[in-house]
Amino acid sequence: MCRFAAANGPLSVVAICGCQATLLSFDVDETAGHLLDGLAGFAVSRTEEKKEEALAGGEAETVWFGDPRRGKWSEGEAAGTPTEEAVDEVELLEEPRALGGGWRRALRCAIQEFKWGDYTTKPNSRYRYTLYAIHGDPQVGIDSSPSGGPAKRGPGLHVAAQVELKVVTPAADDDHQVFFNRGVAGSQRFARLSMGTRESGPRSSEQWQWLSNGLEEALLGFIGRAHKGFELRCAFYEAHYPPVMRALAAAERRGASVQIVMDWKIASWSEDKKVWSQRGPQHLNYWALAESGLLNSGRVFHRTRPLAAISHNKFIILTEPDGKLSVWTGSTNITAGAIFGHSNVGHIIARPELCNKYVAYWERLTQDPEKKDLAQFNEELSPLPEEEESKWTELVFFSPRLRWADALSFMAQLILKARHSVAFTAAFGISREISPALLAAGSEGAGTPVPTYLLLESQGNWQASRDAVQALQRKRNVRVAFGTHMEVPPGKPQPQGGAWIPETLTGLNEHVRYVHTKILLIDMFSDEPIVVSGSGNFSRASMESNDENVVVVRGNTNLSDAYSVEFFRIFEHMRFRNHVQGIDKRVEVEPPGPQADALDEVMCRCGQAVAERTVKKAGPNVGRRFRCCANPQRLSCGFFAWIQPENAQAAPKEEAQEPWPRCCYSSASFLSLERQLFKDLRNGAKSTEPSRSGVPTQEEEGSSGDSFASADDGLLELWDLCGVSEGPVVSDVEQPEGLDLTEIRAAATEMLGINVKTKGSGKRLRESRDRLITCVRSMPDGPLREPLLERLHEMGSKLSARSQASWQPQLRQVVEMLS
Incomplete structure (x- = not known):
């Protein structure tokens, strides 16, 4: 168990430990008015308890945490009212143990939240955290005790109460190991490490290690285990990061058998336009294989079918001489951008039942099967749980699937039946099959809305996703964070006195710059959490057309904790930048009552x-x-x-939120929902009975609350209304009955004929693009609709370039698909 709690009277603290991070949650009992009134915030100190120091009787090093967002973090500054000038959202304060060290700054910049993250812990280590409740007036100053530490009373900032908590971070798990990269290149820490972009010169090894956060080392270490008698069976979409490809070649030279299934959609050459029409990363994969010496080894299997889909897997199967299996999977492509750029996770599985299914799936992929044949095979290999299997613990889903809507409905049911919380990440918006469930998260489990956290790259590239995200932003139980960075300091000068340093990204990612993980966490801090992770994007294309793999694990609290603390690390990083830039204020939150x-x-x-x-x-x-x-x-x-009746008076403005910390005790606020989430964990009590709000549970209706097969008819009708078919996919090229593609083809041909060098061409391009997208969106759901929209969105992202060669290849692909 990686959860620890301690209390001292009304003050309590709980820690959820991952391998490289610890999430801390604080609380003050609402009946303790003497402690709540005048509470200025919290400060935290951490002491690492090292065995050798304990044996020698030496003093362990203590570091202090405060909130650098609330004030200048510089030595010798007089105490004053906290400002918004910040260094970073979370920073480790390593101060000398001399008098007046880090504790003064921690008190001055007290944490005004009920949760905080320590993202510098090490696996299998012992730490002692001390939580301080801070009282006093910052205008008066900081009161110190005769011994040199913070005072226990006084008019200035002082410690009103404290509690100590000892934790042990987990060692590597035998069945599941998780490795996240840093995923936040746009940060103050990286800005200090690089102080520029890659154009200013090569980066140092320290910068690459910080960005990797152990992900690259774990991947190379997994491959490095292969020697004579071992087998490495790989399935990759993008695989052109030289160190990894060389590591595979080195394993083969050591005597290991290396075989790779690679996405291989061949590009086509246009003699008229003298451009290549590229359908995937095949050209980059080709050169990486050639450079590593694996190209002509006879062990590379090309995945070429279907042409309109992608082989999106990113897994490696390691087979030892004694037959023991382990699988590396997750969201990480074998590219520099995936390892050092946008957020990703590597997940090592050692469960024999799951690993054997990966082997069977990989062997089928080597045959480059047609989509409908592979879909039928996947349905049999990785079926959804039946009603009598309601107590499942581990599942794996492979795509494409015949009954793809059932798989997405299974995910939606997990969200609807949440009892405590939901956390969700998406790189390309929210699909229409998942958004209704997120809007009603917890309705069939807790009976009331549960805290829902959404970490998104953006609102999405299509209108339905943008509408769904905006609707979610209006809900009081939902918090949304979008990927962003501080490219320009918001109204502040260049770095003086603690102002923002302009943040830069790595420049390694073109389409997805921030959030690439595909994670769904249900009831993450309960005794029965559910973790969903893999290569699939929770979309129709990921289940119906693409080669994907998704792992679902229930009841593994250590695995859930490892995912949760990393999720909140990136979520809080992005959310703060959203707040500073005003992104979180663009949609009004629904009023209470x-x-x-x-x-x-x-x-x-x-x-x-x-x-x-x-x-x-x-x-x-x-x-x-x-x-x-x-x-x-x-x-x-x-x-x-x-939205507003005619001649109606303007709605009254929402009442001003209560000041902190009382705002966290208001029943109408998200902060109170979040506080209750952690409070249940502190009490160590699992809520076995859902909250009652007049909504009957499935147990009351005589059906199982855990089985997908027992989903109520209302949700199945919802899929029907959404146009989601439950029947098998017949053919990749089958078109909806009565569909006339002439108008779409004419719009694409007209756009191809526009000369960008003529006056007014920009307006004509935009009009043609809008007309084309409108026509495609008007198509009924079918095999052509989503691939066409994907090509058009890719074209749209490049349309700002004044070179026809930059966007015409995608448009020509559209014409070819319509032919």
């Missing part, structure tokens, strides 16, 4: 988030905003509602 019920009506009759539009046509209603079905008009369910 009866008005909240009205704003919960964010679903149309199609079962998806409604769209918000503005009347543009001249007339009495011009400028008025309304809600409608997000689908194209000919597919619309007809839902319509004015």
